[in-house]
Amino acid sequence: MHPLRKQRLMIVIFIVVFSSIAVGLMAYALRENINLFYPPSKIAAGDVPHNKRIRAGGCVKPGSVQRASDSLQIQFVITDGTADVKVNFNGILPDLFAEGEAAVINGVVTDAGELDASEVLAKHDENYIPPEVAEAMKDKGEHQASCEGLKYAS
Amino acid sequence: MPLDFVQLAPELGQFALILSLCLSTALFFLPLIGAHYGSHLLMRSGPSLATGFFFFVAFAFFCLTYSFIHDDFSVRYVATNSNSLLPIQYKISAVWGGHEGSLLLWILMLAGWTLAVAVFSRSLPLDMQARVLSVMGFVAIGFLSFILFTSNPFDRILPMPPQDGSDLNPLLQDIGLIIHPPVLYMGYVGFSVCFAFAIAALLTGRLDSAWARWSRPWATMAWGFLSVGIALGSWWAYYELGWGGWWFWDPVENASFLPWLIGTALIHSLAVTEKRSLFKSWTILLAIFTFSLSLLGTFLVRSGVLTSVHAFANDPERGVFILGFLLLVVGGSLTLYALRAPVVKGSTGFGLFARETLLLGNNILLTIIMIMVLIGTLYPLIADALNLGKISVGPPYFNVFFLPLMGLLCLLMAFGPLANWKRTSGKQFLSLLWKPWVISLIFALLFPLFYRDTYEPLAALTVFVASWVFTALIADTLYRIRNGSTLVNGLKKLSLSYYAMVIAHAGIAVTVTGVGLTSIYTEERDIRMEVGQHVQVVEYEFVLNKLVKVEGPNYIADEAQISVFKDGQFLREMKPQKRRYLASGSTMTEVALDVGFFRDLYIAMGEPLTETAWAMRVHLKPFVRWIWLGALMMALGAVLAVADKRYRKAVKQDIQVDLPTGKLLNE
Numbered sequence: 048m049h050p051l052r053k054q055r056l057m058i059v060i061f062i063v064v065f066s067s068i069a070v071g072l073m074a075y076a077l078r079e080n081i082n083l084f085y086p087p088s089k090i091a092a093g094d095v096p097h098n099k100r101i102r103a104g105g106c107v108k109p110g111s112v113q114r115a116s117d118s119l120q121i122q123f124v125i126t127d128g129t130a131d132v133k134v135n136f137n138g139i140l141p142d143l144f145a146e147g148e149a150a151v152i153n154g155v156v157t158d159a160g161e162l163d164a165s166e167v168l169a170k171h172d173e174n175y176i177p178p179e180v181a182e183a184m185k186d187k188g189e190h191q192a193s194c195e196g197l198k199y200a201s
Numbered sequence: 202m203p204l205d206f207v208q209l210a211p212e213l214g215q216f217a218l219i220l221s222l223c224l225s226t227a228l229f230f231l232p233l234i235g236a237h238y239g240s241h242l243l244m245r246s247g248p249s250l251a252t253g254f255f256f257f258v259a260f261a262f263f264c265l266t267y268s269f270i271h272d273d274f275s276v277r278y279v280a281t282n283s284n285s286l287l288p289i290q291y292k293i294s295a296v297w298g299g300h301e302g303s304l305l306l307w308i309l310m311l312a313g314w315t316l317a318v319a320v321f322s323r324s325l326p327l328d329m330q331a332r333v334l335s336v337m338g339f340v341a342i343g344f345l346s347f348i349l350f351t352s353n354p355f356d357r358i359l360p361m362p363p364q365d366g367s368d369l370n371p372l373l374q375d376i377g378l379i380i381h382p383p384v385l386y387m388g389y390v391g392f393s394v395c396f397a398f399a400i401a402a403l404l405t406g407r408l409d410s411a412w413a414r415w416s417r418p419w420a421t422m423a424w425g426f427l428s429v430g431i432a433l434g435s436w437w438a439y440y441e442l443g444w445g446g447w448w449f450w451d452p453v454e455n456a457s458f459l460p461w462l463i464g465t466a467l468i469h470s471l472a473v474t475e476k477r478s479l480f481k482s483w484t485i486l487l488a489i490f491t492f493s494l495s496l497l498g499t500f501l502v503r504s505g506v507l508t509s510v511h512a513f514a515n516d517p518e519r520g521v522f523i524l525g526f527l528l529l530v531v532g533g534s535l536t537l538y539a540l541r542a543p544v545v546k547g548s549t550g551f552g553l554f555a556r557e558t559l560l561l562g563n564n565i566l567l568t569i570i571m572i573m574v575l576i577g578t579l580y581p582l583i584a585d586a587l588n589l590g591k592i593s594v595g596p597p598y599f600n601v602f603f604l605p606l607m608g609l610l611c612l613l614m615a616f617g618p619l620a621n622w623k624r625t626s627g628k629q630f631l632s633l634l635w636k637p638w639v640i641s642l643i644f645a646l647l648f649p650l651f652y653r654d655t656y657e658p659l660a661a662l663t664v665f666v667a668s669w670v671f672t673a674l675i676a677d678t679l680y681r682i683r684n685g686s687t688l689v690n691g692l693k694k695l696s697l698s699y700y701a702m703v704i705a706h707a708g709i710a711v712t713v714t715g716v717g718l719t720s721i722y723t724e725e726r727d728i729r730m731e732v733g734q735h736v737q738v739v740e741y742e743f744v745l746n747k748l749v750k751v752e753g754p755n756y757i758a759d760e761a762q763i764s765v766f767k768d769g770q771f772l773r774e775m776k777p778q779k780r781r782y783l784a785s786g787s788t789m790t791e792v793a794l795d796v797g798f799f800r801d802l803y804i805a806m807g808e809p810l811t812e813t814a815w816a817m818r819v820h821l822k823p824f825v826r827w828i829w830l831g832a833l834m835m836a837l838g839a840v841l842a843v844a845d846k847r848y849r850k851a852v853k854q855d856i857q858v859d860l861p862t863g864k865l866l867n868e
Contacts, residue, residue: 082592082594
């Protein structure tokens with residue numbers, strides 16, 4: 048074969064081989080690792096697949112945080128004003144996690160309809176609210192995009 | 202009452218910025234027109250305009266710093282990012298602690314690089330230099346208009362300035378933040394020089410080895426800065442965020458990693474273009490993409506579309522501006538590329554096992570990795586824009602493709618330095634590489650056996666990849682000095698750029714070791730710790746002695762005093778803190794570290810549980826320092842490569858600048 052063509056063929060082979068490896072890996076990775084965001088009302092309504100990693104977020108309901116006395120097990124409730132979801136977490140909460148503030152949770156919905164959190168994220172400064180949570184709160188009336196105006200009806 | 206400098210500084214700074222916008226506009230037009238019509242006078246105006254541009258930007262930066270030091274809270278930006286209690290070093294670093302100031306820093310860096318081009322490119326043909334400076338001027342216009350029209354750091358709050366500022370975000374009150382942004386920006390902005398060179402090459406149609414030799418040091422330098430910048434960010438996240446993680450695949454981290462990946466491809470592709478006059482169009486394309494990705498990073502981080510510590514601005518107008526500028530740069534340069542690239546292509550052949558082939562593989566792999574990271578980063582944004590739902594792509598996605606592809610890259614990396622240009626026989630590879638292969642294999646299989654009780658196959662794989670790269674480098678060095686009379690004489694004969702390559706590649710091996718072994722062997726105990734309680738982590742024992750209150754300059758803190766014992770012997774006392782900053786009321790974790798070459802001990806306070814108990818993170822992180830050490834080695838490699846004497850040889854001035862070489866269209 049002409050050397051130039053041989054060289055082109057090689058470049059093509061290179062690209063084809065590497066890209067197919069890449070595409071294969073990506074298809075696999077995307078199937079497993081994309082987390083959809085759900086507000087508490089959807090979880091409570093049962094619109095969320097169980098035992099699959101999801102992302103949820105809402106305001107931490109004041110007075111709902113309960114700690115175990117001998118371990119790091121913790122339980123709290125998040126709400127978007129419409130529905131509440133119980134969250135279980137074993138670990139250390141971020142610095143700015145607080146009652147009445149927004150939090151984002153990565154975890155799995157159990158068959159009991161509770162959220163088993165593998166990770167809890169809170170805002171990173173005083174004036175910040177995660178956009179997903181802000182979005183979920185937006186429909187809830189007068190106090191847009193904030194946990195402050197939320198009526199924590201039981 | 203006479204006005205003093207403190208009161209005037211913001212206005213003077215503002216004025217200086219406007220002047221520098223005027224100068225950069227002149228810098229864009231005059232040399233370009235001069236190059237087109239062959240006017241020496243206009244072309245020679247470039248360096249002077251660049252100097253003026255740098256001077257005024259530096260002056261504006263000085264004015265803003267001055268306002269910070271003197272607590273001028275009538276300036277909105279100072280009021281939102283500083284506080285009278287803030288220690289002086291943080292008052293200075295607070296200058297780039299927010300959106301407006303960090304943008305000003307960006308522009309200062311751009312001005313610095315432009316000045317550097319003006320000063321160090323005297324050996325370049327005049328029309329080339331004029332065009333390069335002109336493109337730099339164009340980039341400067343974009344960013345100066347951005348800062349002046351949408352995010353002016355000198356805006357005042359008048360007539361009622363606040364009594365005191367609302368303080369710098371406590372996360373940013375740290376040595377890591379003092380140096381991380383400037384270094385990172387040096388890298389980001391440095392690629393604008395390569396971009397300018399690429400555009401100038403497209404304009405003139407002159408893309409030869411000489412061109413590659415001019416651009417190479419700039420690309421290498423920018424790449425070195427970017428490597429260190431990313432490593433500093435990772436190091437900062439490690440000890441400041443209190444999670445013990447050093448890389449999160451956070452979109453903002455990805456934003457800095459994307460230009461690094463393509464920049465790495467660029468410096469390798471440039472090598473082929475310089476030595477063999479191949480891959481020319483490809484190199485140009487990489488240079489365009491590297492800078493475009495830097496801009497994309499700036500857009501992602503600064504527009505507020507992402508959520509992270511870096512996303513200061515939530516002003517949509519700003520996002521639109523950067524996006525528009527990004528489209529202009531990418532669209533414009535790609536159009537130019539489409540029109541002009543056929544003119545600059547070259548063709549010579551090379552064999553299957555040639556160094557060109559390996560570098561091609563390197564480029565393709567790095568590009569594919571970049572595209573996958575880009576998809577993972579942008580997919581949630583695109584899905585959101587198309588109303589496909591709120592999606593997040595987590596670290597597992599990135600790990601699944603990044604680790605195998607990076608492993609493959611490292612395996613191929615060992616061949617690169619050994620291969621000859623044009624053609625290498627398979628026999629030569631075999632004779633040189635069987636020893637490194639065997640040594641790495643034995644070492645890799647034995648390492649996990651002796652390191653910990655349980656055998657980790659992945660650790661063996663990591664060690665194999667790293668030592669394979671490393672031993673192949675040694676084999677190559679030994680092969681190259683085989684004709685030297687003594688070892689020392691042989692080593693002296695090798696060029697500085699060869700050492701640069703060896704050190705940078707070894708840096709990759711070191712980082713790979715660090716990343717792999719830290720991920721595999723980290724011992725984490727997130728536990729409830731009572732006063733007097735003992736915690737055992739492998740051979741280390743931690744005892745919480747007492748909890749005390751400590752007062753700092755602008756915070757109060759809870760401090761835990763913890764004694765550390767190794768195999769029963771007292772090692773040291775560690776004091777992690779939980780700080781509460783007075784001005785902002787925010788809480789911060791101050792991690793206690795015991796740093797070592799082979800392992801870090803890491804203690805962070807979580808939250809108080811009772812009067813005498815805290816939730817604590819106690820981590821043992823083996824080889825974590827290696828991650829950043831490797832990055833420093835890469836940067837050292839970059840410095841040595843730039844110092845190589847072949848770049849300092851004067852380039853022959855054999856170009857007739859009077860020819861109208863700057864026609865934009867393909868006639």
